[in-house]
Amino acid sequence: MTEIVMQNLGKDFGDFTALANMDLTIGDGEFVALLGPSGCGKSTTMNMIAGMLTPSHGDIRFDGRNMNDVPMAKRGVGFVFQNYAIFTHMTVRDNLAYGLKAQGVSKSEITRRVGEMAELLQLSPMLDRKAAGLSVNILQRLAIGRSAVVEPAIFLLDEPLSNVDAAFRAVMRSELKALQRQFKQTMVYVTHDQLEAMTMADRIAVMDHGKLLQVGTPLEVYNNPVDTFVAQFIGAPGMNLLSGTVTGGDTGNVIDLGSAGHSGPVTTGQGGDVLFGFRPEQVHPDPNGPLEMRIVTVERIGARTILHLDAGARRAKAVLDSETPHPDQGELFRFSVAASDARLFDSATQGAL
Template identity: 45%
Template sequence: MATIELDRLVKRYGQTTVVHGIDLSIRDGEFVVLVGPSGCGKSTTLRMIAGLEEISGGEIRIDGRVVNDLQPKDRNIAMVFQNYAIYPHMSVAENIAFGLYRSKLSKAEKRQRVEQVAGTLGLTPYLERRPSALSGGQRQRVAIGRAMVRDPAAFLFDEPLSNLDAQLRTQMRIEIKRLHHRLGTTSVFVTHDQVEAMTMADRIVVMRDGRILQVGTPLELYEKPVDIFTARFIGSPTMNLIPASLRDGGADLSVGGSVRVPHATATTSDILVGARPQDLIPTSNGAQGLTVSGTVAVVETLGSETLVHIESGGQTIIGSAPGREIPRIGEHLTFHAPAERLYFFDKATEKALAAQ
C-alpha cells in the first residue's frame, strides 16, 4: 500500500493547459474518487499518476518517492481501463497471469498467485475460458484480476464500469468496494457518474476545467457544497436553485414569497436559494423555510418515492412525494423545505454564502 501526493500538478498540450496546478494528498489505503464532467481533467490526472502521460509541471510522489521520471512499470501501481484491455486469444488464467509477465516468479508460484486471485474474484470456474465466453462483468473482473495479481501499491481505475449495463454497474460497484475493504490497497477511481462516486468513495474530489473545486467525504459534499457546480453535480436529482434578492434578514424569491437568510456576505443582492428535491415535500402548513406553489407538469414514479416537477414563476422545481402518493398532471400543489435544509449561493461568484 502507499500514499499518493500531487503537488502543483500541471498538464499542458502545447499552449493549452488542461490541469491547472492541482494539489491532492491520498492516504494509505484510501479509496478516492475523481469525479466531474467529460473534459475536466480527471482521466488525464489519473494517467499522469500512472506514468502514461508526461507531466508539464509539479510533482507526483508515491509512498514519498518522486516518480515524475519513472516508467509506468517502475511505479508499483496497476491500472484498470474502461475497455477491459484483455486479450481475446488468451484464457482467463493467461490474461490474469499476464500481469506477472515481467516477474521472476516460478511457473508454480505464478499459477498459485493466479488461482488465489481468481478465487478472490469468483473466477475459478472460468479460468480456462476465453473472454468471448464471459459476461461484461466477468471480463471486468478479469481485468481487475490482472491488476491484482501483481500485488501493487495502488490501484488506478479509469471509468471501469461505463461499458456495463445498469444492473451490472451496480453489482460491480459493490464488488469493487468489497474488494477494497478486503485488500485495503490505496485506490484512485475516475468516473463522471456521481452515484458511483457517492457510493464507493472514502473521499470525493470534484473537478472542473482542470481544477479541484472541493474534496471531502460523500456526505460532506452533499451537505456542505462550496459552490453551485458541486451542489448540482452531487445529488440526484440535481438541486433546485431559485433566484432571489437579498434584503435585511431575508431574500425575496423569484417564484414568490421570501425566506430568511443567515447573516452572510455577498458581492451583490442577487443570490440563489437551493433546495434538494428530497427535502422539498408537499405540505400546506410549512413553518419557516422555503414554500413553493405550482402546477404539476411531470411525475416520475420510482416506487419508494415520486418525483414531482412543478411549474412555478416560469421555473421548474422538483419535489418529492411518498411513492404511493402520485399527483395528477395539472394539479396545483404546494411544497415546503425546512429552513435548516436550504442552501444559499452568491449568483455572481457561484460560491456558497459564508455565514458571518
C-alpha cells in the same frame, strides 16, 4: 500501500490547459474518486500518476519520493482502462496469471493467488475458458482481476464500468470496494458517474475544466457543495437552485422567490440577489408552507416519486416517498424546506455563501 501527493500539478497541451495547479493528497490505503464531466482533467491526472504523461509543472510523490521522471514500469501501479484490453486468445486462468509470471512469481504462489482472485470475482467456473467467448461484463471483471492479482500498491481505474450494463455495474461497485478493503491498496477511480463515486469512495475530488473544485467525503460534498456546479453535479436529481433576493421579514431575513413564494428565515450577511439551494429529497409537503409551485410532470420510479415543479422562470424537483400523498399534475404544490437544509449561493460568482 502508498500515499500519493500532488502539489501544484498541471498539464498543458500547447495553449490548452488540461489540468491547472492541482493540490491533492491521497492517503495510504484510501479510495479516492476523481469525479467530473468529460474533459474536466480527471483522466489526465490519472495518466500522470501512472507515468503515462509527464507533468508540465508541479510534482507527484509516492511516500515522499518524487515520481516525475520515474517510468511507469517502475512505479508499482496497476491500471485498468475503460477498454479492458484482455488477451482473448488466452484462457481466463492465463490472463490472471500473466502479470505474476512476468514478475517471476513461483508456480505454487501463482496457483494460489489466481484461485483466490477468481473466487473473489466469481470467475472460478470459467478459468479454463478462452477469453474470446466471454461477455463484455466478464471481460471487464477479468481485466480488473488481472491487474489486482499482482497486488500493486496503487490501483488506478479509468471508468472501468462505463461499457457494462446497469445491473452488472451495481454488482461490480460492491466487488471493487471489497477488493480494495481486502488488499488495502491506495485506489484512484476516475468516473463521470456520481453514483459510483458516492457509493464507493472514501473521498471524492470533484473537477471541472481542469480545476479541482472540492474534496471531501461523499456526505460532505453532498451536504455542503462549494459552488453551484458541485451542487447540481452531485445528487440524482441535483440540487434545486432558485433565483431570489434577500429581504427583511417579520422573523428576520428571508429569500423572496417571486411567484414561488419565499424561504423560511435564513442567516446571511449578504443582501441582494442570491440563489436559494435545496435538495429534492429535502422538500416537505406542507399545506401551510411558504413555497408554492405548479406540478408539471410526475415521475413514478418504484419507491420514489419525482415531481417536476414550475413557477414562472423558476424550476425545481421534489423527491417523495411513493406513499406520500401529493396534488395531481397541473395542480399547485405547497411545501417547505427546513432552514438547516437550505444552502445559499452568490448569484454572480456561483460560490457558496
